[in-house]
Each structure stands twice: as C-alpha cells, then as structure tokens.
Amino acid sequence: MIKRIFLSLSSVLIGLFTLKTIKIYLIRRRYKHLPGPKTNGIIGFYFGQYFEIVNHVSNQNLQHELHLKWSKLYGSIFKYQVLDRMTVIISNEETVKATLIDEDIPKKPIAAFPLGERFLGFGLLTETDKSKWRHRRQILNHVFKKDILLGNLNEFNSKGDILIEHLKNLCLSNGSSSSLQLFYELNRLTLDIIAKVAFDLDTNCLKKSESKLNLYITKGLEATTLEIIDPLCKFKPNKWSSITNLKESMRKLRKFSIESLTIKLKELKDTQFLGKNVLSFLIQNAKTEEDFDFERLVDDFVTFFIGGQETTANALAFCFLELGQNPEVLKKLREEIDSVLGSKKYINNDDLSKLEYTSAVFKESLRKWPPVASFSRILDEDIELLGYKIPKNTFFLMPVYVMARSEKYFPEPEEFKPERFLKNDPFSSQNRISSYTYMPFSIGPRNCIGQNFAKIEGKLILAKIIQNFDFELDPNQSFKVVQHATLRPIDGVKIFLKPRQ
Numbered sequence: 001m002i003k004r005i006f007l008s009l010s011s012v013l014i015g016l017f018t019l020k021t022i023k024i025y026l027i028r029r030r031y032k033h034l035p036g037p038k039t040n041g042i043i044g045f046y047f048g049q050y051f052e053i054v055n056h057v058s059n060q061n062l063q064h065e066l067h068l069k070w071s072k073l074y075g076s077i078f079k080y081q082v083l084d085r086m087t088v089i090i091s092n093e094e095t096v097k098a099t100l101i102d103e104d105i106p107k108k109p110i111a112a113f114p115l116g117e118r119f120l121g122f123g124l125l126t127e128t129d130k131s132k133w134r135h136r137r138q139i140l141n142h143v144f145k146k147d148i149l150l151g152n153l154n155e156f157n158s159k160g161d162i163l164i165e166h167l168k169n170l171c172l173s174n175g176s177s178s179s180l181q182l183f184y185e186l187n188r189l190t191l192d193i194i195a196k197v198a199f200d201l202d203t204n205c206l207k208k209s210e211s212k213l214n215l216y217i218t219k220g221l222e223a224t225t226l227e228i229i230d231p232l233c234k235f236k237p238n239k240w241s242s243i244t245n246l247k248e249s250m251r252k253l254r255k256f257s258i259e260s261l262t263i264k265l266k267e268l269k270d271t272q273f274l275g276k277n278v279l280s281f282l283i284q285n286a287k288t289e290e291d292f293d294f295e296r297l298v299d300d301f302v303t304f305f306i307g308g309q310e311t312t313a314n315a316l317a318f319c320f321l322e323l324g325q326n327p328e329v330l331k332k333l334r335e336e337i338d339s340v341l342g343s344k345k346y347i348n349n350d351d352l353s354k355l356e357y358t359s360a361v362f363k364e365s366l367r368k369w370p371p372v373a374s375f376s377r378i379l380d381e382d383i384e385l386l387g388y389k390i391p392k393n394t395f396f397l398m399p400v401y402v403m404a405r406s407e408k409y410f411p412e413p414e415e416f417k418p419e420r421f422l423k424n425d426p427f428s429s430q431n432r433i434s435s436y437t438y439m440p441f442s443i444g445p446r447n448c449i450g451q452n453f454a455k456i457e458g459k460l461i462l463a464k465i466i467q468n469f470d471f472e473l474d475p476n477q478s479f480k481v482v483q484h485a486t487l488r489p490i491d492g493v494k495i496f497l498k499p500r501q
C-alpha cells in the first residue's frame with residue numbers, strides 16, 4: 001500500500017517536473033535571439049538569474065543597479081530569466097515611446113494580491129480591465145487637475161505647519177546631540193495630507209508616537225517587494241513567520257479601510273455626496289453596478305493611501321539626503337526660499353510658481369532616486385523593436401531608474417545637479433530630458449494621476465522645512481537605499497535639525 005502511494009506520488013512529481021522543464025525550455029527558445037546575461041549549466045537552465053538577484057538584493061543593493069549594469073553590457077534591449085519567467089528591459093528613448101505611447105501596452109499588476117492577500121485589489125493602479133479603468137480614471141482626472149488641487153492649498157499649508165511645530169518640539173525634546181529620522185516624520189505627514197485631501201479623513205498620524213496605519217501600509221509594500229524579488233519565498237520555512245505577519249498586517253489595513261469608509265459614506269450621505277474629494281466624486285459619478293461595489297471602493301481607498309503617501313515621502317526624504325551632501329545646492333535653495341517667502345507662513349500659488357530652483361531640486365531628486373524605479377507592462381501582441389521580434393505575452397519592465405542614470409541622456413548621472421532642470425542654465429542643454437528619458441511619474445494613458453498633487457506637496461513641504469530649519473546629516477548612518485516597493489533611504493535620513501532664528 002505504502003509502496004503504491006510512494007510510486008504514484010513519484011510519478012506525479014516526475015510529471016510536474018517534466019512539464020516545468022518543457023515550459024522553461026520553450027520560454028528560453030522564444031527569447032534566444034535577444035541579448036542578455038548568460039546562464040550557467042543545469043542550475044542556470046532552471047533558475048536563470050534568480051540567485052544573482054536574490055544575493056544582490058540581500059546584500060542591500062538595488063535590483064535596478066543590476067539592470068543598469070546589464071543595460072551597459074547588453075545594450076538598449078535585453079532579457080533575463082527568473083525561474084520560468086523572462087523579463088525584457090528596453091532602455092532607449094524611441095523604444096520607450098513606442099511601448100508606452102504608441103502601443104499602449106496593457107499593465108501587469110503587481111501589489112494587487114501580494115502573497116495571496118487582497119491589497120490594492122482592483123483599484124485604479126492595478127485595474128487591468130481597460131474599460132473599467134478608463135471609466136474611473138475619467139471621473140477622477142477632474143479631482144487631480146492642478147486648479148482643483150490648488151483650491152486645497154489651505155490643507156497643504158496647515159498640515160505643513162503642523163509638521164514644522166512637530167519638528168520644533170522634537171528638537172526641544174531631543175536636544176541638539178541626537179538625530180531624528182526625517183523619513184518617518186514625512187511618511188506620517190504625507191499620509192495625513194492624502195487622507196484629508198482625498199477622503200476628508202483626519203488620520204492625525206503625525207501627532208501619534210506610533211502610527212499603526214503607517215505600519216500596515218509599510219508591511220503591504222514589504223509583501224509586494226518580497227514577492228517580486230523572491231518568487232520562491234513561500235517555499236522557504238525561514239520566511240513563513242514573516243509572511244504570516246505581512247498577511248496579518250494587510251488584513252488589518254483592509255479592516256481599517258472598511259471601517260473608515262463606512263463612517264465616511266454615512267457622513268457623505270447626509271451632505272448628498274457634494275464634496276470635491278476622491279470619494280464624493282466616485283459616488284456622485286457612479287453609474288454602473290461596479291461603481292457601487294464596496295470592495296472596489298475599499299481597493300481605491302487603499303490605492304490612494306499607498307500612491308499618495310510613500311512615494312512623496314520618499315521623494316522628499318531623498319531631497320534632504322542629497323542637500324545634506326551638496327552644500328552649494330542647499331545654499332542656493334535657501335537663498336531662493338528666503339527671497340521668495342521671507343518669514344511668511346502661508347505659501348500661495350504665486351509663491352509656488354516663483355520657487356523655480358526649489359522645483360528643480362525636487363525634480364533632480366526624482367531623477368536620481370525615482371521612488372517608482374520601474375513599472376511593468378505585458379505585451380498583448382507580437383511587436384518588433386530595434387529589429388528584434390518580441391513575442392506576445394512578453395513581460396516588460398519600464399526602466400525609470402536605468403534611463404535616469406544613463407550617461408547618454410544625463411551627463412554625470414551620479415551627481416546631484418538641479419541645474420539640469422533650469423532652462424536658462426548652460427548645463428541643462430547638455431541633458432536630453434524628454435518624457436521618455438525622464439519619467440518618474442510614467443507617461444502615456446496610465447501615468448500618475450497624482451503627479452500635480454505630489455509636485456505641489458513636495459515643493460511646499462520642502463520650502464517650509466528649509467525656511468524654518470538648519471540641518472546636518474548624521475554621519476553615523478548608512479547612505480544605502482533599499483527597494484521597498486518604492487525606493488527608500490535605508491536609515492530613514494538621520495538628521496540633526498536646528499530651528500532657524
């Protein structure tokens with residue numbers, strides 16, 4: 001009996017193994033004509049570059065650095081294999097244009113159900129059904145128009161002032177000898193801002209010493225990254241307890257979102273949904289049955305929290321990491337902010353448009369450290385790129401980081417030089433900045449809906465902090481950057497802050 005069970009189990013396993021082998025063989029054959037890193041022997045056949053990537057990342061390096069290295073070695077189009085998936089990366093202005101605009105290739109959602117748990121679900125970022133996505137995008141485009149957002153400058157300013165007071169209090173309680181991790185303060189601030197502006201919700205994370213909401217979001221992003229970097233994680237016993245923990249956090253985030261939405265929907269009903277925020281727009285314009293689907297509303301709720309928080313907090317944190325290492329840039333920035341704002345508290349639209357160098361600093365930070373360093377697409381038909389036939393169902397990674405670090409488009413790519421983005425500066429003409437070489441917010445129909453939001457918020461908060469504080473970086477920190485779905489400074493940007501007189 002035992003022998004028979006053993007024999008049938010073995011034949012099932014052998015069958016599965018044979019099928020996998022055939023699948024990998026066929027995939028490798030389909031992409032044989034494309035350049036890319038070589039694989040070695042039998043292990044290489046089955047695993048491709050899996051071990052190289054996992055080792056690289058576990059040594060606190062970015063996967064995107066490997067992509068950059070490969071793009072230099074193999075050219076504007078290359079492939080690499082991870083288990084039974086082949087990824088193709090293109091890093092050339094014309095091909096990026098052809099893929100993102102001309103072909104309008106569908107999205108391959110990540111973060112929708114990481115580790116099998118509903119996270120962003122069918123929210124705007126991860127929706128793959130084009131007509132459902134288009135309908136919701138059309139409704140929401142209006143909320144994110146620049147003039148509508150500028151109507152919220154009061155909220156941006158008042159949350160910014162709360163941050164300044166909070167940082168001043170931290171300076172008092174910490175004294176001048178201990179540093180603080182700026183990223184974590186910014187991350188709580190951006191969460192409060194998106195919650196208020198998009199959902200009229202007071203999360204008040206900044207005032208709490210420990211924000212559970214922040215923690216749940218962070219864990220959801222961690223789960224997403226884990227699944228991207230290590231597709232075999234579920235089979236590794238040493239990862240099981242952390243996977244359980246990550247799943248638990250995602251469930252708690254969903255529970256929080258359901259409770260908050262239920263309360264908000266009741267409140268909105270009393271005002272007949274006459275607000276100008278994301279939620280009231282979604283309800284006011286709801287037509288189809290799906291528009292009223294509560295689970296989908298929760299997906300969008302979570303999506304806007306994630307999209308609107310972590311990305312902008314990271315972009316701002318990187319500004320300070322770079323300013324602390326580039327005193328000349330900091331000096332110029334401070335001069336501009338002092339001359340435009342003086343000691344004025346309320347920053348209006350006019351001030352924002354005068355802060356040109358501040359804008360360039362934010363843009364350069366997004367170039368050197370794009371929070372969304374790549375995004376994915378999946379090909380729905382065969383196409384030809386750079387003389388190579390690319391088969392249907394190809395998985396593309398759009399190389400935001402690789403393009404922005406390419407010498408071909410950005411001379412001295414490792415340097416932090418906001419002058420690249422100043423039209424009247426001679427250095428700007430040496431850079432080839434276009435929508436296809438510089439794309440921190442992506443381009444094409446699925447570009448970032450919140451980019452105006454991020455630009456207003458980023459500039460205003462940067463200006464307020466520089467206006468109010470002197471700062472120095474803590475030399476006892478790692479300057480490394482980790483991939484946390486978005487790119488994030490590993491030590492959270494430790495700085496010594498001192499209020500300015």
Ligand code: HEM
Nearest residue numbers: 124125307308311312315372375441442448449450453454
């Ligand atoms: C510096 C800050 C930001 C960066 C770098 C950024 C970057 C991006 C990128 C690259 C995409 C395209 C992703 C893809 O195709 O997979 C995207 C999409 C999106 N972003 Fe942002 N984002 C930022 C801020 C925001 C903010 C503030 C919000 C919300 C207020 C937001 C909400 C979204 C949403 C909802 C999408 C999906 C759009 C769609 O598919 O129609 N983002 N973002």
